[in-house]
Amino acid sequence: MKLERWSLHFYRLRYAREVVWANAREDAGLFALLEIGADGATGIAEGTLKDTWSGVSPGSLEAALKDFLMPRLRGVDLTDEKVVARALAGIPDNRLAKGMIESACWTLRAAVAGEPLWKLWDAGRTRELAWTVTRQTPAQMAAEAAEVCARYGFGVLKVKGGQGVGVDLKALAEIRSAVGSDIELYVDANSHYPLAHAADYVRALAAAGVTVAEDPCPLQPDAQFEALQKQSAIPILVDRSCASKEDAALYLERGAQALSTKPGRVGLAETRAIAAAALPRGVRTAVGVYAESALGTLVNLQQRGSMAAEQTFFLHMTEQVSALVPEIRGGRIELPEAADLSRLVDRERLRQLAYNI
Numbered sequence: 001m002k003l004e005r006w007s008l009h010f011y012r013l014r015y016a017r018e019v020v021w022a023n024a025r026e027d028a029g030l031f032a033l034l035e036i037g038a039d040g041a042t043g044i045a046e047g048t049l050k051d052t053w054s055g056v057s058p059g060s061l062e063a064a065l066k067d068f069l070m071p072r073l074r075g076v077d078l079t080d081e082k083v084v085a086r087a088l089a090g091i092p093d094n095r096l097a098k099g100m101i102e103s104a105c106w107t108l109r110a111a112v113a114g115e116p117l118w119k120l121w122d123a124g125r126t127r128e129l130a131w132t133v134t135r136q137t138p139a140q141m142a143a144e145a146a147e148v149c150a151r152y153g154f155g156v157l158k159v160k161g162g163q164g165v166g167v168d169l170k171a172l173a174e175i176r177s178a179v180g181s182d183i184e185l186y187v188d189a190n191s192h193y194p195l196a197h198a199a200d201y202v203r204a205l206a207a208a209g210v211t212v213a214e215d216p217c218p219l220q221p222d223a224q225f226e227a228l229q230k231q232s233a234i235p236i237l238v239d240r241s242c243a244s245k246e247d248a249a250l251y252l253e254r255g256a257q258a259l260s261t262k263p264g265r266v267g268l269a270e271t272r273a274i275a276a277a278a279l280p281r282g283v284r285t286a287v288g289v290y291a292e293s294a295l296g297t298l299v300n301l302q303q304r305g306s307m308a309a310e311q312t313f314f315l316h317m318t319e320q321v322s323a324l325v326p327e328i329r330g331g332r333i334e335l336p337e338a339a340d341l342s343r344l345v346d347r348e349r350l351r352q353l354a355y356n357i
Helices: 058-073 083-091 093-114 137-153 167-180 195-207 223-231 244-251 270-279 294-302 347-352
Strands: 005-020 025-038 041-048 126-128 132-133 158-160 184-188 212-214 236-238 258-261 284-287 330-333
Touching: 005 058, 025 058, 025 093, 041 093, 041 294, 058 083, 058 258, 083 270, 093 270, 093 294, 132 137, 137 158, 137 167, 167 184, 167 195, 167 212, 195 212, 195 223, 223 236, 244 258, 244 270, 258 270, 270 284, 284 330
Parallel strands: 132 158, 158 184, 184 212, 212 236, 236 258, 258 284
Antiparallel strands: 005 025, 025 041, 126 330
């Protein structure tokens, strides 16, 4: 199965309110849709374009694909994951672009096979989901948590910390009061606190009923991380510094108990490799949020983790380019039976919401 065609589309989707991340504030998201074609079938992948996340712009992504990544696929058998990986291995960096190619190849394989990708991977159709409560005042975070739990039935909330220990703990207390005792809470501090304070912070989170602490401080797979995890009563979920199977191997050797896998950041091939390394050690994995649209959610949730998946950010968006917007009931979704995910692209909306570079 050889590459016959490819295309790249950019689109901007507005949010219902301003969202505050650890390193940005925004009222809309910018995305790229990669399509590749072979044997009359099409594979797709979505990329999230944020300069403080992926470090790419529409122009730089387009140039990387056009100038040196897609040419490497000419004549390559796209059915063979290892062959595709070798074709791209000679190019350093460009993590997002290469990940999009890997994901598009996987969805192409499913389309050719005539089976949904989740079925090819024997990953099941249903996904439990977690809602991410982004940075606001504690009262606003609690009100949002109560509203989404009541509306969608979420049983897990990922709470964005890093606003100061006092504010973080106040937010947790108000969220717990608003949603009750049955909702699982974990906290992502986005590496905000210094290593010297991390153990005390994680201890305070555990005392507040938090079950997982994600990136409480800048992490490296070293003796300091090993000591932090050993003295912590709850798992430390490693995200920012675990973006490859090589990173995962180093953390696993240091006793990691939970790893984040983000298909939107590095592609389905890489995140599957991370999960495969974690599984035999009993290490938990989360399919981490990358602020995907509904379309990106449907692609990236083909992979299953052992924790509740975080792909619910599309609910913030007032616009979509997917003809199918997932329905969430009881905190879960069922993936579509579609083998060809490119058929879910709403071409008219893609044209209307196009972002021109």
